[in-house]
Amino acid sequence: MLDDVWLPTLNTHTPQEGFELAVKLSRLAVMVAQSCDDDGQRTRPVQPDEASQLIGAAHVIALNFQTIAAANDWWRHHSH
Amino acid sequence: MLDDVWLPTLNTHTPQEGFELAVKLSRLAVMVAQSCDDDGQRTRPVQPDEASQLIGAAHVIALNFQTIAAANDWWRHHSH
Amino acid sequence: MLDDVWLPTLNTHTPQEGFELAVKLSRLAVMVAQSCDDDGQRTRPVQPDEASQLIGAAHVIALNFQTIAAANDWWRHHSH
Amino acid sequence: MLDDVWLPTLNTHTPQEGFELAVKLSRLAVMVAQSCDDDGQRTRPVQPDEASQLIGAAHVIALNFQTIAAANDWWRHHSH
Amino acid sequence: MLDDVWLPTLNTHTPQEGFELAVKLSRLAVMVAQSCDDDGQRTRPVQPDEASQLIGAAHVIALNFQTIAAANDWWRHHSH
Amino acid sequence: MLDDVWLPTLNTHTPQEGFELAVKLSRLAVMVAQSCDDDGQRTRPVQPDEASQLIGAAHVIALNFQTIAAANDWWRHHSH
Numbered sequence: 001m002l003d004d005v006w007l008p009t010l011n012t013h014t015p016q017e018g019f020e021l022a023v024k025l026s027r028l029a030v031m032v033a034q035s036c037d038d039d040g041q042r043t044r045p046v047q048p049d050e051a052s053q054l055i056g057a058a059h060v061i062a063l064n065f066q067t068i069a070a071a072n073d074w075w076r077h078h079s080h
Numbered sequence: 081m082l083d084d085v086w087l088p089t090l091n092t093h094t095p096q097e098g099f100e101l102a103v104k105l106s107r108l109a110v111m112v113a114q115s116c117d118d119d120g121q122r123t124r125p126v127q128p129d130e131a132s133q134l135i136g137a138a139h140v141i142a143l144n145f146q147t148i149a150a151a152n153d154w155w156r157h158h159s160h
Numbered sequence: 161m162l163d164d165v166w167l168p169t170l171n172t173h174t175p176q177e178g179f180e181l182a183v184k185l186s187r188l189a190v191m192v193a194q195s196c197d198d199d200g201q202r203t204r205p206v207q208p209d210e211a212s213q214l215i216g217a218a219h220v221i222a223l224n225f226q227t228i229a230a231a232n233d234w235w236r237h238h239s240h
Numbered sequence: 241m242l243d244d245v246w247l248p249t250l251n252t253h254t255p256q257e258g259f260e261l262a263v264k265l266s267r268l269a270v271m272v273a274q275s276c277d278d279d280g281q282r283t284r285p286v287q288p289d290e291a292s293q294l295i296g297a298a299h300v301i302a303l304n305f306q307t308i309a310a311a312n313d314w315w316r317h318h319s320h
Numbered sequence: 321m322l323d324d325v326w327l328p329t330l331n332t333h334t335p336q337e338g339f340e341l342a343v344k345l346s347r348l349a350v351m352v353a354q355s356c357d358d359d360g361q362r363t364r365p366v367q368p369d370e371a372s373q374l375i376g377a378a379h380v381i382a383l384n385f386q387t388i389a390a391a392n393d394w395w396r397h398h399s400h
Numbered sequence: 401m402l403d404d405v406w407l408p409t410l411n412t413h414t415p416q417e418g419f420e421l422a423v424k425l426s427r428l429a430v431m432v433a434q435s436c437d438d439d440g441q442r443t444r445p446v447q448p449d450e451a452s453q454l455i456g457a458a459h460v461i462a463l464n465f466q467t468i469a470a471a472n473d474w475w476r477h478h479s480h
Contacts, residue, residue, distance in 0.1 A: 005334075005336060006336060007334070007335045007336040007339055008334060008335070009335060009337070009395065010389065010394055010395060011396075013154075014085075014087070014088060015087045015089060015090050015323070016085060016086060016087040016088070019087055019105070019108075019109075019112070023109075023112050025146075025339070025382070026378060026382065027367075028339075029343075029374060029376045029377075029378035029381040029382060029385075030377075030378040032343050032381065033368055033373075033374045033377035033378050033379075033381065034368070034374050035389050036389075046371050046372070046374050047104060048113055048114070048375065050371075051126050051127070051128050051129070051130075051131050051133050052130075052132065052136060052372065053113075053135060053371050053372050053375060054110045054113045054114050054126050055110060055126075055128065055129070055136040055137050055139075055140060056099060056136065056372060056375040056376065056379070057109075057110075057129030057375050057378075058109035058110040058112075058113050058137075058140045059136070059139060059140050059143065059373060059375075059379060060151050060379050060382050061109040061112065061113065062094060062105070062106065062143040062144050062147070062377045063143060063382040063383060063386065064103075064382050064385070064386075065109075065147060065342075065377065066143065066144075066146065066147040066150075066381070066386065067385060067386040067389050068352075069090065069147050069150070070150070070389070070390070070394060071385075071389060071394035071395070071396070072359050074090055074150060074151035075089065075090060075108070075151075076091075076151070094165075094167070094168060095167045095168070095169060095170050096165060096166060096167040096168070099167055099185070099188075099189075103189075103192050106193075128193055128194070131206050131207070131208050131209070131210075131213050132208075132210075132212065132213050132216060133193075134190050134193045134194050134206050135190060135206075135213060135216040135217050135219075135220060136209065136216065137189075137190075137193030138186060138189035138190045138192075138193050138217075138220045139216070139219060139220050139223065141189040141192065141193065142185070142186065142189060142220050142223040142224050142227070143223060144225065145185075145189075145224070145227060146224075146226065146227040146230075148229050149170065149230070149231060150230070154170055154230060154231035154232075155169065155170060155231070156171075156231070174245075174247070174248060175247045175248070175249060175250050176245060176246060176247040176248070179247055179265070179268075183269075183272050184291060188295060200249075206310060208273055209291050210273070211286045211287070211288050211289070211290075212288075212290075212292065212296060213273075213294050214246060214270050214273045214274050214286050215270060215286075215288065215293060215296040215297050215299075216296065217269075217270075217273030218269035218270040218272075218273050218297075218300045219296070219299060219300050219303065221269040221272065221273065222265070222266065222269060222300050222303040222304050222307070223303060225265075225269075225304070225307060226303065226304075226306065226307040226310075229250065229307050229310070229311060230310070234250055234311035234312075235249065235311070236251075236311070254405075254407070254408060255407045255408070255409060255473075256405060256406060256407040256408070256409050259407055259425070259428075263429075263432050268433060288433055288434070290442075291446050291447070291448050291449070291450075291453050292448075292450075292452065292453050292456060293428070293433075294430045294433045294434050294446050295430060295431075295446075295453060295456040295457050296456065296461075297433030297449065298426060298429035298430040298433050298457075298460045299456070299459060299460050299463065301429040301432065301433065302425070302426065302429060302460050302463040302464050302467070303463060304423075304438075305429075305464070305467060306463065306464075306466065306467040309410065309467050309470070309471060310470070314410055314470060315410060315469035315471070316411075317407065324418060325414075325416060327414070327415045327416040327419055327425045328414060328415070328416070329415060329475065330415050330469065330474055330475060331476075345419070345462070346458060346462065348419075349423075349457075349458035349461040349462060350455060350458040351455075351466075352423050352461065353448055353453075353454045353456075353457030353458050353461065354448070354454050358461075366451050366454050366455075368451050368452075368455065369449070369451070370410075370451075370452075372452065373451050373452050373455060376452060376455040376456065376459070377455050377458075379459060380455060380458045380459050380462050383459065383462040383463060383466065384462050384465070384466075386466065387462070387465060387466040387469050390466075390468060390469070390470070390474060391454075391474035391475070391476070
């Protein structure tokens with residue numbers, strides 16, 4: 001999966017698309033963290049099920065969203 | 081829900097509205113984290129009930145608020 | 161409570177007032193996280209009592225303080 | 241304690257003084273988080289003793305240090 | 321390992337390469353945290369296996385990605 | 401230790417040196433968090449040994465690295 005071009009840009013047209021990209025990045029990061037260094041095998045997608053895990057996942061999304069929002073200059077020229 | 085336009089802009093008129101948007105974004109992120117990748121089903125809203133979870137949720141809100149505040153240029157032109 | 165104007169601005173005169181505003185924002189965020197989505201009832205204020213919770217709360221305050229400090233251009237024109 | 245002027249500025253002469261201010265701010269935030277809203281009584285200083293708590297405290301210090309470093313324009317004019 | 325030049329620059333050509341660098345930095349930081357101060361011995365690579373650890377690792381990656389993204393001026397001139 | 405000049409500048413020549421400074425700052429912050437306020441005694445260095453602690457330590461390093469990277473203007477003029 002990581003061999004393909006999956007993140008050509010951080011630019012999105014709207015904050016909403018930026019949020020969705022943040023979700024995608026966050027899920028990918030969890031997958032990468034899960035993968036072993038040596039054999040690269042990946043297991044099943046992590047499904048946070050406890051409140052604290054869900055909040056932790058939301059935290060990662062929020063951080064990635066901040067990065068993407070900055071990359072898009074906060075969509076200042078796109079929003080009304 | 082994610083098919084609709086629910087985040088057209090990060091702009092708000094006041095810091096207070098920005099804070100409320102941060103709360104909305106944070107709740108949405110928790111919901112998205114909870115949703116499964118494959119079937120997209122969502123379960124009941126997460127209700128943090130322990131102090132550590134509430135603090136964790138407040139952390140996510142604070143991070144989203146920082147993003148929104150930056151997007152609004154910290155409401156420097158709106159505040160007195 | 162959230163119906164009133166409780167956050168008209170992020171501007172404060174001094175870093176100290178900014179810190180106090182960060183504490184206020186952090187407490188409010190914990191309260192909002194605690195409130196239910198549907199009935200909006202709020203329970204007693206959360207009182208973190210373990211060291212890890214206190215550190216977590218301090219983390220939220222630090223993040224909000226960073227936001228407020230940036231909003232005030234780091235009080236560069238007020239300090240000497 | 242909070243009635244006095246304890247944070248007149250975020251400016252420090254050196255990164256080292258900025259770090260020490262970050263430690264001070266972090267400790268204060270833990271104390272404020274510990275204080276009750278209604279009676280304002282403060283208990284003994286929190287002493288993190290487990291590794292995870294110490295790391296959490298270091299995290300808060302790092303965040304406050306980032307804020308202070310930004311406030312001092314990263315001490316770019318003081319370093320060489 | 322730390323004696324070699326392993327981080328000559330934060331610049332990458334694409335966000336995707338930046339993400340991969342963030343993953344590398346995050347893994348390195350975990351290794352450094354694991355190493356003892358005195359004898360410098362390093363043990364086996366840490367393999368997070370619980371959901372909360374994976375989310376924590378994703379958080380570190382997200383933070384390093386933010387740093388790298390800022391260092392690359394958010395790849396604004398490279399993306400289309 | 402804190403009486404000496406141990407942090408005269410945040411400037412480093414390369415990102416790698418910046419990363420090493422971030423590690424140093426993070427370890428110092430853990431030590432400071434461990435020290436008591438009154439007697440200033442410091443105990444043995446904290447050695448995180450669980451995955452979650454190592455990830456937490458990596459998080460602190462990542463945050464300090466972000467601060468140092470910003471202080472060095474992301475080493476934009478040093479990298480190729």
